[in-house]
Amino acid sequence: MSDAVSISDLATADPAQVTPFLNKGFGEVLGLEYTELSGDRVRAQWAAVPAHHQPAGIVNGGVYCSVIETLASTGGGIWLGERGHVVGVNNNTDFLRAVREGTLFAEATPVHRGRTQQLWQVTVVDERDRLIARGQVRLANITDTDRLGS
Known part of the structure; x- marks a missing residue:
């Protein structure tokens, strides 16, 4: 997928094909593999690896925060579109359960989508469908995109 793709194109794309595009930068560290992309739901999975660990040898809570924010923002961006x-x-x-290794699965769904903001909930489960973490992300819808980062 090229750098010129817009986030609204993701809703019709094959998740396996857009995973490298979505994993640029920090996403590469997370190693997410997207399995569903829409403005109504985003799903991804990833392997918990030592690079994700904190000193006690379990996945750092920041990894869960990052995954949760990433999936919510991806779904919200697809929904907001152009x-x-x-x-x-x-x-x-x-953070509900510690994990050292294995495959983790995350799913983001909207709670509210309005003119100026959105609210998304995200759950993370392990291979045995045990709830590992859950989060809620509030997103601002920015229509004057030239002001971002100014």
């Missing part, structure tokens, strides 16, 4: 971009303005993540 009207603008989304930025996360609040991420509240609960």
Whole structure:
């Protein structure tokens, strides 16, 4: 997938084909493999590896926060489409079970989608479908995208 792709194109793309595009930069560290992309739901999976660990040898909570923010922002961006971009303005993540290794699965779904903001919930489960973490991300819908980063 080229650098010129817009986030709204993701809704019709094969998740396996757009994974490298979505994993640029910090996403490469997370190693997400997207399995579903739409403005109504985003799913991804990844392997918990030592690079994700904190000193006690378990996945760092920041990894869960990052995955949760990434999936919510991707879904919110797809939903907003060409009207603008989304930025996360609040991420509240609960860590429920420690993990050292294995495959983890995350799913993001909208709670509210309005004119100026969106609220998404995201769950993370392990291979045995045990809840590992859950989060909620509030996104601002930015329609004046030239002001981002100014």
